[in-house]
Amino acid sequence: MKILVLNAGSSSHKSCLFDLTQSSAASLAPEPVWRAALDWTHAAGQVELTAQNQAGESIKEALPMTDKAEGLAAMLNTLVQGPTQVLGDLSEIAVVGHRVVHGGRDYMDSVRIDGQVKAAIRRLIPLAPAHNPANLQGIEAMEQILGNLPQVAVFDTAFHARMPEAASTYPGPYHWVEQGIRRYGFHGISHQYVAQRAAHLVGQDLAQLKILTCHLGNGCSLAAVKDGMGVDTTMGFTPLDGLMMGSRSGSVDPGILIHLIRQEGYSADQLDELLNKQSGLKGISGLSNDMRLVVEAMEQGHPQAKLAIDLFIHRLRREMGGLIASLGGLDVLVFTAGIGENSPLVWRRACAGFEFLGLQLNAEDLKRAKEDQDIAAPNSAVRVLVIHTQEEWAIAQACVTLLQPVA
Numbered sequence: 001m002k003i004l005v006l007n008a009g010s011s012s013h014k015s016c017l018f019d020l021t022q023s024s025a026a027s028l029a030p031e032p033v034w035r036a037a038l039d040w041t042h043a044a045g046q047v048e049l050t051a052q053n054q055a056g057e058s059i060k061e062a063l064p065m066t067d068k069a070e071g072l073a074a075m076l077n078t079l080v081q082g083p084t085q086v087l088g089d090l091s092e093i094a095v096v097g098h099r100v101v102h103g104g105r106d107y108m109d110s111v112r113i114d115g116q117v118k119a120a121i122r123r124l125i126p127l128a129p130a131h132n133p134a135n136l137q138g139i140e141a142m143e144q145i146l147g148n149l150p151q152v153a154v155f156d157t158a159f160h161a162r163m164p165e166a167a168s169t170y171p172g173p174y175h176w177v178e179q180g181i182r183r184y185g186f187h188g189i190s191h192q193y194v195a196q197r198a199a200h201l202v203g204q205d206l207a208q209l210k211i212l213t214c215h216l217g218n219g220c221s222l223a224a225v226k227d228g229m230g231v232d233t234t235m236g237f238t239p240l241d242g243l244m245m246g247s248r249s250g251s252v253d254p255g256i257l258i259h260l261i262r263q264e265g266y267s268a269d270q271l272d273e274l275l276n277k278q279s280g281l282k283g284i285s286g287l288s289n290d291m292r293l294v295v296e297a298m299e300q301g302h303p304q305a306k307l308a309i310d311l312f313i314h315r316l317r318r319e320m321g322g323l324i325a326s327l328g329g330l331d332v333l334v335f336t337a338g339i340g341e342n343s344p345l346v347w348r349r350a351c352a353g354f355e356f357l358g359l360q361l362n363a364e365d366l367k368r369a370k371e372d373q374d375i376a377a378p379n380s381a382v383r384v385l386v387i388h389t390q391e392e393w394a395i396a397q398a399c400v401t402l403l404q405p406v407a
């Protein structure tokens with residue numbers, strides 16, 4: 001079975017093809033046989049297309065186009081033509097899986113896309129104005145290019161949709177509940193994948209474990225996973241809530257926003273820019289949203305970089321503590337995404353202070369690794385796992401599940 005996965009954003013498209021006839025161990029993510037991306041920020045009036053296949057052939061070219069559907073058609077063309085060709089014909093694709101950012105309260109699981117699902121994604125645009133329009137456009141472009149092929153929506157909010165009311169409700173006026181102003185949570189595809197993988201790695205049933213998953217990338221969020229379900233998370237109504245991130249502030253006193261509006265005349269767009277693009281590691285360090293560069297500057301004695309890292313860790317540990325309280329204990333702690341998979345400094349500093357839970361990191365020099373790894377000491381009461389997130393593979397797996405005939 002050949003499964004195309006598409007992550008359609010407003011400024012980029014990323015796609016890959018899995019060939020399940022080639023895959024071996026079901027619990028391990030296979031390598032896609034083809035990957036491609038479109039970068040719409042490359043230059044005015046142009047899109048940069050990159051593609052590579054499993055054989056190591058690749059292309060990179062700037063195409064004179066601004067129409068997203070046209071760009072996607074060019075991208076899919078690299079599956080069937082040129083050096084990166086891996087298919088004889090696009091009709092070999094059995095299903096397309098889409099990452100869709102917002103599924104609202106309606107979607108607690110992945111779903112086969114039909115007119116009703118598209119209408120729901122459209123209806124939810126006000127809740128995810130930067131993402132759902134691009135996701136919908138990607139679905140419609142695939143319909144145009146590939147015809148009447150099964151398509152599946154895998155929602156980033158779905159894993160959190162069964163959170164208890166006390167975790168999902170904001171303590172504003174009650175009519176917020178009816179308006180849909182609630183904690184939705186994001187990164188759900190990643191949190192769900194790493195929680196399942198963690199259960200597999202520790203050899204226990206997911207439903208029996210209390211797991212805290214830390215997705216620390218450019219965007220950062222935590223999820224508390226109990227009885228196999230997401231029971232609490234740090235991102236909220238939008239992906240701006242919770243932890244300090246690359247360029248996002250995370251939670252701040254809402255009174256600050258009222259102050260800025262009243263005293264400095266800030267508009268909604270200015271606040272959006274400030275909180276989403278000019279805050280977090282970038283805002284405090286004054287240097288970059290890239291953790292590697294901020295750590296490097298800290299090591300060279302840059303005081304703002306040091307404050308940015310101290311703050312990142314402080315906020316992280318504080319939210320970890322909150323979610324451990326929601327879980328009522330902790331069996332497994334998972335680090336994933338760019339920072340979570342690669343930063344021994346963050347592992348050490350995030351875990352410091354949780355020794356009272358019986359958590360102990362391995363005394364040996366902790367190093368990033370290509371494989372998923374357990375970095376806890378053998379006698380630690382909490383396993384600490386570093387797991388490479390595989391969102392694309394999780395989307396492909398959802399496609400397989402939904403396409404299976406009902407027994």
Ligand code: AMP
Nearest residue numbers: 217218289290291292337338339342343
């Ligand atoms: P992601 O959004 O998952 O691609 O993660 C991006 C973040 O991961 C950026 O802040 C990078 O600086 C960070 N990152 C990537 N590699 C490393 C590394 N070796 N050490 C620390 N942070 C890293």
